[in-house]
Amino acid sequence: MTNQFVLRHAKRLNGEEIDIVIENGTIAEVTGAGKGRGQQEFDASGMYVSSxxxxxxxxxxxxxxxxxxxxxxxxxxxxxxxxxxxxxxxxxxxxxxxxxxxxxxxxxxxxxxxxxxxxxxxxxxxxxxxxxxxxxxxxxxxxxxxxxxxxxxxxxxxxxxxxxxxxxxxxxxxxxxxxxxxxxxxxxxxxxxxxxxxxxxxxxxxxxxxxxxxxxxxxxxxxxxxxxxxxxxxxxxxxxxxxxxxxxxxxxxxxxxxxxxxxxxxxxxxxxxxxxxxxxxxxxxxxxxxxxxxxxxxxxxxxxxxxxxxxxxxxxRIKVGDQANLTLFTVEDHPVTLTDSEGEKRTASKEIKAKGVVINDRIIEC
The missing domain is CATH 3.20.20.140 (Metal-dependent hydrolases)
Structure with a gap:
């Protein structure tokens, strides 16, 4: 039985929105946003995707x-x-x-x-x-x-x-x-x-x-x-x-x-x-x-x-034919305090947050 799902409207690092079709744990297609077809969908709107x-x-x-x-x-x-x-x-x-x-x-x-x-x-x-x-x-x-x-x-x-x-x-x-x-x-x-x-x-x-x-x-x-x-x-x-x-x-x-x-x-x-x-x-x-x-x-x-x-x-990389191996994350605009190993604190204006991973045929939310 084919296990297929589509990761919809995920952003590449350059901002381009794409759909990624995963079939039996393998990347079957990388296509324009809204064009992927699959049995199930995961809405990744607002999220970046990387390997x-x-x-x-x-x-x-x-x-x-x-x-x-x-x-x-x-x-x-x-x-x-x-x-x-x-x-x-x-x-x-x-x-x-x-x-x-x-x-x-x-x-x-x-x-x-x-x-x-x-x-x-x-x-x-x-x-x-x-x-x-x-x-x-x-x-x-x-x-x-x-x-x-x-x-x-x-x-x-x-x-x-x-x-x-x-x-x-x-x-x-x-x-x-x-x-x-x-x-x-x-x-x-x-x-x-x-x-x-x-x-x-x-x-x-x-x-x-x-x-x-x-x-x-x-x-x-x-x-x-x-x-x-x-x-x-x-x-x-x-x-x-x-x-x-x-x-x-x-x-x-x-x-x-x-x-x-x-x-x-x-x-x-x-x-x-x-x-x-x-x-x-x-x-x-x-x-x-x-x-x-x-x-x-x-x-x-x-x-x-x-x-x-x-x-x-x-x-x-994200490539058709490879085993699915993806991270979904956001970059959020808000003040965040960051601390180094010396105890020094800095206030940043952006924060990266992990949202989930795709491994083989599974989506695991963070």
């Missing part, structure tokens, strides 16, 4: 505290159809995370923590014996459909006295698996000027707009030479907002110097979802609208840019 939002940095393993949450709570319920868990699990528990994802509506990929214990402790790189290269390689091979990279959290509270040595070991695992690295940057040691030269094209720096002393800009606000060199090498720069890693002032400095984010991600988990300052993907995206980026730039960061990094372009 499904992708969050490149979340924590979706609920057993680990404080950095954990339920997959669908930070996925489809937020308008996000694909999440990438950023190193919650190492080789010891990655199988459990993958098993959890099979029971969820949200599509999940993962960065494998180079520490086999993952975020069971928050100093997971303080003991180099926990970086078991053989176990990491075995896990990467076993779960290759889910694992998209390796995660190393390079800040003082995580590495303890090991400085940059865990990153050298991560580089060795990367060479053995051909997986790129996602590197969390934060307080020194290790110094940011020792971290960035070790990164290669397609590696990811997350938290790149953090306001800590060990950040990517000098005292005058200019980007550090190692930062500029990394951009030229093709290192990918990701927002990773989080509880402590996004500063309005640093983001404004980056914009003034023409430095653009590659992807916008939340670093969301239960605590900063419920209590802020993250709350949701839509809340984080609204901050970049406030900063003066266009709606197209903001949404591309969580659709085409993220899909291209994942090397899964089908997740970043």
């Amino acid at each position: 499904g939002w992708i969050d490149l940095h979340v924590h979706a393993f609920p057993e680990f505290d404080p950095y954990g949450d339920e997959i669908d709570e930070i996925g489809v319920k937020q308008g996000v159809t694909t999440i990438v868990d950023a190193g919650s699990c190492g080789a010891d528990r990655i199988g459990d995370l993958v098993a959890n994802s099979k029971k969820s509506l949200t599509r999940l990929f993962a960065f494998l923590n180079i520490s086999r214990i993952g975020l069971r402790r928050v100093d997971e790189l303080s003991n180099l014996e926990w970086i078991d290269q053989e176990k990491a390689v075995t896990a990467a091979n076993r779960y290759q459909d889910s694992i998209v990279g390796l995660k190393a959290r390079m800040s003082s509270s995580v590495v303890s006295g090991n400085d940059v040595e865990p990153l050298h070991l991560a580089r060795e695992i990367s060479a053995k698996t051909t997986l790129p690295l996602m590197v969390h940057i934060g307080s020194a040691p290790p110094n940011i000027e020792d971290v960035l030269p070790l990164l290669e094209k397609h590696d990811v720096v997350t938290h790149f707009l953090n306001g800590k002393a060990n950040n990517l800009f000098d005292n005058e606000g200019a980007p550090l030479p190692v930062f500029v060199d990394a951009i030229k090498r093709g290192v990918h720069f990701d927002v990773g907002h989080g509880t402590a890693s996004f500063s309005f002032k640093v983001a404004e400095t980056a914009k003034q110097h023409g430095i653009h984010f590659d992807t916008i991600s939340t670093d969301i988990y239960r605590g900063n979802r419920l209590n802020g300052p993250v709350y949701s993907m839509a809340n984080v995206l609204s901050k970049f609208l406030y900063l003066g980026y266009s709606l197209e730039e903001v949404i591309q960061a969580v659709t085409t840019n993220a899909a291209d990094w994942l090397q899964k372009p089908e997740l970043g």
Whole structure:
């Protein structure tokens, strides 16, 4: 039996109104508003439609505290159809995370923590014996459909006295698996000027707009030479907002110097979802609208840019023949208070709100 419905009067980012016909979970037709035909209709008048939002940095393993949450709570319920868990699990528990994802509506990929214990402790790189290269390689091979990279959290509270040595070991695992690295940057040691030269094209720096002393800009606000060199090498720069890693002032400095984010991600988990300052993907995206980026730039960061990094372009487009993977959202004109990780508040005039997702043959309202 054919299951067919029409998404009516949805707006593309350029304002063009379209109908999208979904048939048995596949996009069957993209046509002018009012022209689509189907057994059922969903009125998307006043809503924008994009390919499904992708969050490149979340924590979706609920057993680990404080950095954990339920997959669908930070996925489809937020308008996000694909999440990438950023190193919650190492080789010891990655199988459990993958098993959890099979029971969820949200599509999940993962960065494998180079520490086999993952975020069971928050100093997971303080003991180099926990970086078991053989176990990491075995896990990467076993779960290759889910694992998209390796995660190393390079800040003082995580590495303890090991400085940059865990990153050298991560580089060795990367060479053995051909997986790129996602590197969390934060307080020194290790110094940011020792971290960035070790990164290669397609590696990811997350938290790149953090306001800590060990950040990517000098005292005058200019980007550090190692930062500029990394951009030229093709290192990918990701927002990773989080509880402590996004500063309005640093983001404004980056914009003034023409430095653009590659992807916008939340670093969301239960605590900063419920209590802020993250709350949701839509809340984080609204901050970049406030900063003066266009709606197209903001949404591309969580659709085409993220899909291209994942090397899964089908997740970043709306195309006949593709599996249905859509996010519906509005941009509402009213004052809204937005808060960064430093506690600084700004009043914006526009707010992005997620309204729903289409996954295969289902519409799920947010």
